[in-house]
Structures are given as C-alpha cells and as structure tokens.
Amino acid sequence: MVRTQVVDAHGLTLSGDRNRTEAQKLMRTSGCPSQSQHLIDDLRPAGTRCTVPLVLIGDDQRVRGPVIHQLHGLSEFSVCRTQDQERIRLCDRAVHTRAEHGSPEADTSDGADQQEDQRSAQHSTENCTTTAHAFHCRAHEASTECGYLETMRVIVTGGAGYIGSHTCVRLLEEGHDVAVLDNFENSQPESLQRVQDIAGRDLSIHRGDVRDTGSFADFFDVWRPEAVIHFAGLKSVGESVAEPERYYTTNVQGTVNVAQAAVKAGASSFVFSSSATVYSPEAQMPVDETAELRPGNPYGWSKRMAEQVLTDIQAAQPQLSMALLRYFNPVGAHPSGRLGEDPRGVPANLMPYMARVADGTYPALKVFGDDYPTPDGTGVRDYVHVVDLADAHLAALDAVGASSGVLTWNVGRGTGISVLEMVEAFERVTGREIPIERVDRRAGDSATSFAEVSEISRRSPWRAIRGVDEMVRDLWQWQSMNPQGYATGITNEAFKS
Ligand SMILES: O=c1ccn([C@@H]2O[C@H](COP(=O)(O)OP(=O)(O)O[C@H]3O[C@H](CO)[C@H](O)[C@H](O)[C@H]3O)[C@@H](O)[C@H]2O)c(=O)[nH]1
Numbered sequence: 001m002v003r004t005q006v007v008d009a010h011g012l013t014l015s016g017d018r019n020r021t022e023a024q025k026l027m028r029t030s031g032c033p034s035q036s037q038h039l040i041d042d043l044r045p046a047g048t049r050c051t052v053p054l055v056l057i058g059d060d061q062r063v064r065g066p067v068i069h070q071l072h073g074l075s076e077f078s079v080c081r082t083q084d085q086e087r088i089r090l091c092d093r094a095v096h097t098r099a100e101h102g103s104p105e106a107d108t109s110d111g112a113d114q115q116e117d118q119r120s121a122q123h124s125t126e127n128c129t130t131t132a133h134a135f136h137c138r139a140h141e142a143s144t145e146c147g148y149l150e151t152m153r154v155i156v157t158g159g160a161g162y163i164g165s166h167t168c169v170r171l172l173e174e175g176h177d178v179a180v181l182d183n184f185e186n187s188q189p190e191s192l193q194r195v196q197d198i199a200g201r202d203l204s205i206h207r208g209d210v211r212d213t214g215s216f217a218d219f220f221d222v223w224r225p226e227a228v229i230h231f232a233g234l235k236s237v238g239e240s241v242a243e244p245e246r247y248y249t250t251n252v253q254g255t256v257n258v259a260q261a262a263v264k265a266g267a268s269s270f271v272f273s274s275s276a277t278v279y280s281p282e283a284q285m286p287v288d289e290t291a292e293l294r295p296g297n298p299y300g301w302s303k304r305m306a307e308q309v310l311t312d313i314q315a316a317q318p319q320l321s322m323a324l325l326r327y328f329n330p331v332g333a334h335p336s337g338r339l340g341e342d343p344r345g346v347p348a349n350l351m352p353y354m355a356r357v358a359d360g361t362y363p364a365l366k367v368f369g370d371d372y373p374t375p376d377g378t379g380v381r382d383y384v385h386v387v388d389l390a391d392a393h394l395a396a397l398d399a400v401g402a403s404s405g406v407l408t409w410n411v412g413r414g415t416g417i418s419v420l421e422m423v424e425a426f427e428r429v430t431g432r433e434i435p436i437e438r439v440d441r442r443a444g445d446s447a448t449s450f451a452e453v454s455e456i457s458r459r460s461p462w463r464a465i466r467g468v469d470e471m472v473r474d475l476w477q478w479q480s481m482n483p484q485g486y487a488t489g490i491t492n493e494a495f496k497s
Contacts, residue, residue: 151175152269152397155223157210157258158231159203160187162341163273163330165195166390167229169339172199174394179204179223181216182232186344188486194338210254213261220261227269227397228262230255233302236348237277237444240299251302252309259313263320269400270310271323271393276382276410278304278326281446285416288452289326289408296444307408314406321404323396328382328412328451330389332471333478340478341386342485350419351383351471355479358432365434367419369441374448380416382450385466385474388413395462412451413464422468429472 154171158164159180164187171178172195180192180203189205196202204223208216210232233251234240240247255272262270277300278293295301307324314322331351333340347353350365357365370377392411399407417425423434456462 151177152226153177153179153223154227154229154397155179155181155220155225155262155267156229156231157181158187158233158273159195159229160184160189160191161231162187163327163386163389164229164231165191165339166334166386167231167393168192168195168203169199169334170387170390170394172196172201172203177203179206179219179225181206181208181210181219183207183209183215185209186234188342190486191339191342198334198336198338210258211249213257216257217261217264220265224265225262225267227271227401228258228267229271229273229393229397230258231273232258233273233306235275235299237297237299238348240297240302241444244298247298247302248305251299252305255306255309256313259310259320263313263317268319269321269323269397270314271325271396271400272306272310274307274324274326275300275303276326276328276412276449276451278307279449281444285448286414286450286452287410289410289455296446311406318404321400321406323400323407323409325392325396326408326410326451327389328384328410328449330386331383331475332385332387332466333474334387335474335477337474337477337481340475340482340485342482342487350381350422351475354423354426354434355475357434358426358430358476359479359483361483363435364437365423366439367423367436368439368445370438372441372447374418376418376420378419379445380418380448380450382412382414382416383422383468383471384412384464385471387474388464388466392456392462395456395460399460407459409456409459410451410453411456412453414451414453416448416450417468422472425468426472426476429469430476432476 151174154176156164156168156171156178157180159168159178160182164180164182168178168180182189182192182205184207192203192205206216206219208219210216210230232254234247259270276287277297278295279287279291280294281296283291293304293307295304310322310324314320329349331341341349341352343349343352347356353362354365356362367378369379372379374380389411392409396407396409420436423436426432427434453464
C-alpha cells in the first residue's frame with residue numbers, strides 16, 4: 001500500500017490553509033488514479049495559483065518527485081501508480097507550444113503507466129512530446145509564487161562513471177528523461193543497471209566515444225536533448241603528464257565534439273565537469289572563481305582549455321547556456337551501497353586507497369608528506385560527498401535554465417580537512433584501524449586546497465549537506481558490499497552487440 005504525503009520543496013511542512021487542504025485531497029486520492037480528474041477539478045478553480053510547490057514523497061521518505069506547482073493552466077493532471085511509487089503526470093499549454101517549435105514526437109512513457117491511467121496515456125500520445133511533463137520550481141523560490149521548470153531530456157556523457165552515475169540517479173529521481181553516452185573504457189555498464197534499480201526508472205544507454213563524432217552524432221539527432229551534462233573524460237594527473245596528447249584529445253577535442261552536437265541538437269543547457277585543478281597550485285585559499293587559472297599539469301590544462309572552448313562556443317551560440325562546475329575532492333558513495341568509485345588498478349586518490357587498507361587489500365596508507373605548512377603537516381583538501389556533488393548538477397541545470405551566458409561555480413564544502421584528520425574520522429566511523437606510513441611529499445601536490453563557495457550559494461539553493469562522517473560511512477559501505485567494485489556485474493561484452 002502506497003501512502004503519499006505532501007510537503008513543501010524543502011521537505012518540511014506545508015504552509016497555508018489552502019495547501020493543507022490540497023494535501024488532504026492528494027492523500028485521499030493517491031491510491032485511486034481514477035479519481036485524479038476530481039483532484040484537478042478541485043485544485044484548479046479558475047485563476048488559482050499554487051503558491052507553495054508540492055512534493056510527493058513515499059513511505060521511505062524519498063522524494064518521489066516531481067514537484068508540482070502552478071496548477072493554474074494545467075490541461076491534464078493525474079496521479080499514476082507504478083508498483084511501489086506514485087508519479088504525477090502533468091501537461092499544459094507550454095508543452096504544446098514547445099512541440100510546435102519542433103521538439104521530437106517520441107513518447108517515452110512506460111506501458112505500466114499507460115495501463116494504469118488510460119486517459120493520461122491517451123493524452124500524452126496525442127498531444128505531448130514526452131510523458132514526464134512535471135513542473136517544478138527552483139527551491140530558492142519555494143516560498144513565493146514562481147515560474148516553472150519542466151523536466152527535461154538530458155544526455156549525460158560519461159554517465160556510467162563515478163560522478164556521472166550518481167548524477168543520473170538524481171536526474172531520474174527528479175523526473176528527467178536521461179540518456180547516457182559512454183564508451184565504458186573506464187567504467188562498467190553494471191553501474192547503469194544499478195542506477196536504474198535505485199531510481200526505479202529506465203534510462204537510455206548509447207555506446208560511443210566523445211573523440212569520434214560519428215559514434216554519437218545520430219544519437220544526439222534522434223534523442224534531441226534539451227540539456228547536456230558532459231562528464232566524459234580522463235582524470236588522472238599522473239597519467240596526463242605521461243600521455244598529454246591523449247588528455248588533450250579526449251578532454252579538449254571531446255568537449256568540442258559534444259558541444260557541437262549539443263548546438264546542432266538544439267539543446268539550451270550545458271553543464272561541464274571541470275576541476276579545481278584549473279587553479280594555480282599556489283592560489284590563495286579559499287580560492288574563488290575569479291582566481292588566476294594556471295594549472296600545474298596537463299590534466300588541469302585540458303580542463304582549463306575545455307572551459308575556454310565552451311565559453312567561446314556559448315558567446316557564438318547564446319541560446320545555449322552553460323555552467324562550468326569546478327569540483328574539489330569528490331568522495332563517498334551512494335547511501336544504498338550500490339554505487340561508488342571503482343578505480344582501475346591501484347587507487348591514486350586518498351579515500352579509495354584508505355578503504356582498501358581498511359579491508360586488508362593493502363597493509364598501510366602512505367601519507368604523502370607531513371611537513372606542509374598546515375596544522376598537522378599533512379595536505380588539506382575540501383572533500384565533498386558525491387551525492388551532494390550530483391545535486392550540484394541539478395542546481396546548475398536549474399540555474400542555467402533561468403539565465404543565459406556562462407556560470408562558473410566552485411563545488412566544495414568550503415572547508416579543508418587534513419590527511420591525518422581523515423584517517424582519524426575513518427577509524428572512528430568504521431571501527432577499522434588504518435596503519436599509516438609517512439613518506440615524502442608526492443610530486444605536484446599542494447599543501448592546501450579548499451573552495452570559496454559563495455558564488456554557488458548566491459546563485460542557487462545548493463548546499464553541501466553531507467559531512468565527513470557520512471562520506472566515510474557511505475564509502476565504507478560501498479567498499480564492504482563491493483570489494484571488487486562492479487567487476488562481478490555485467491561485463492562490457494554484454495553491451496557490444
Ligand atoms: O595515498 C595517498 C593519496 C593521497 N594522499 C594525500 O591526500 C590528499 C588528497 O589526495 P587525492 O589524490 O585524493 O586528491 P588530490 O587533491 O591530489 O586530487 C584530486 O583533486 C584535484 C582537484 O583539487 C583533482 O580533481 C584531481 O583529479 C583529484 O584526484 C593529498 O594531500 C595527498 O597528498 C596521501 O597522503 N596518500
């Protein structure tokens with residue numbers, strides 16, 4: 001039995017008598033799709049507007065999305081049930097206007113929904129471009145009357161990777177239609193199977209390589225994304241020093257190719273996975289987005305160049321708004337324990353290595369340098385939980401949808417923590433001992449790196465809400481449940497046909 005309750009966009013309580021009444025009505029009707037038309041009629045007396053966006057959440061307290069608001073003007077509104085979750089299906093005149101401007105005709109609804117709500121399905125195939133016509137409001141406007149943002153068709157390049165897979169879950173949970181472009185060179189298709197299991201919805205998967213336009217041009221043409229989130233790329237600093245041409249081809253030329261495809265497909269939003277490595281290793285901390293860009297290695301330069309490529313393309317194609325997200329140190333895993341970082345070979349980064357010391361794979365953690373000008377002499381970094389980072393992409397989509405030009409945001413927590421502090425947190429949270437071995441500094445490392453995050457805070461409601469203990473807890477759960485990463489899952493072979 002599914003129970004549905006209605007809360008405001010912050011997941012808190014409803015405010016306003018009318019919304020309490022609406023909540024009661026929604027709850028009364030939630031188990032009975034056939035009553036949905038009554039619900040519309042009740043909620044939509046002529047000229048009324050919903051001043052507080054409403055969110056559906058299930059028994060497990062997960063937001064089932066999408067958020068409803070601005071009921072005024074809706075021509076169709078129904079509550080659909082699929083096995084264990086509620087879905088809201090909305091259509092309005094804006095959708096039809098968009099269709100007239102050439103959006104694709106594809107109907108991506110699933111059969112179960114159609115059977116369960118014949119009327120809605122009929123409407124969606126006759127009049128609408130997609131079935132997930134949910135409307136939601138930017139959370140920072142939640143307490144006021146607000147404009148709407150439709151769920152979108154989003155292509156995610158590199159969606160099978162660490163940050164990409166977590167972002168796909170959040171996109172699906174928010175009601176977006178998602179298609180992944182990935183070459184699975186550094187990732188496993190199994191991660192996408194798990195993404196779909198967690199979100200309870202399907203996504204499209206296309207094997208292609210961002211270096212080879214021919215491998216994905218048709219995919220963009222057919223899928224016609226409204227938004228593109230571009231993760232696909234290489235990310236090892238050491239590897240980039242040894243093979244710079246590979247980094248520039250993949251990260252720079254690949255970005256040119258994806259941006260061109262996005263323009264050609266008529267996308268209006270583009271979010272790029274950049275990195276704090278674009279700043280100088282000597283930058284003053286906290287570093288803000290206006291700081292000098294002087295990367296210390298080819299990987300950082302490839303991100304720096306890709307940012308410039310996108311900025312110039314945006315200037316020439318003003319209909320395509322962009323966000324450049326400069327990640328600090330993403331760590332942690334999905335709280336389900338089913339998604340996480342799955343590095344090839346010996347992990348180069350602190351947290352995945354530490355997790356393998358904890359499970360006995362390696363005898364000790366090498367602490368690279370204890371003579372830095374930091375409180376305990378070890379390197380200080382701004383670690384951000386990967387689910388918070390995924391949410392930053394959704395915040396960026398909202399923000400670029402509401403503006404034009406290029407947004408550049410640091411994505412971190414705005415505070416630093418040292419290697420030894422992280423070891424202490426890991427031992428405390430997991431109860432495992434982490435033997436350490438103090439060794440020389442690692443070439444190219446800086447003493448301290450943490451973000452100034454006022455820009456993202458000013459332009460969006462996003463906040464990093466998960467602390468270090470949660471990062472460690474989720475990482476350890478992932479490591480414990482998946483000691484071989486995704487290796488025991490579906491292999492790449494399964495996707496070659
Ligand atoms: O085995 C290890 C691994 C790391 N460290 C230390 O732990 C800190 C974090 O190191 P990571 O390798 O985890 O992360 P980095 O800050 O070096 O680099 C990460 O963040 C960068 C942005 O700041 C880039 O995005 C880069 O790709 C990404 O790996 C550093 O002080 C490093 O010296 C150790 O002591 N032992």
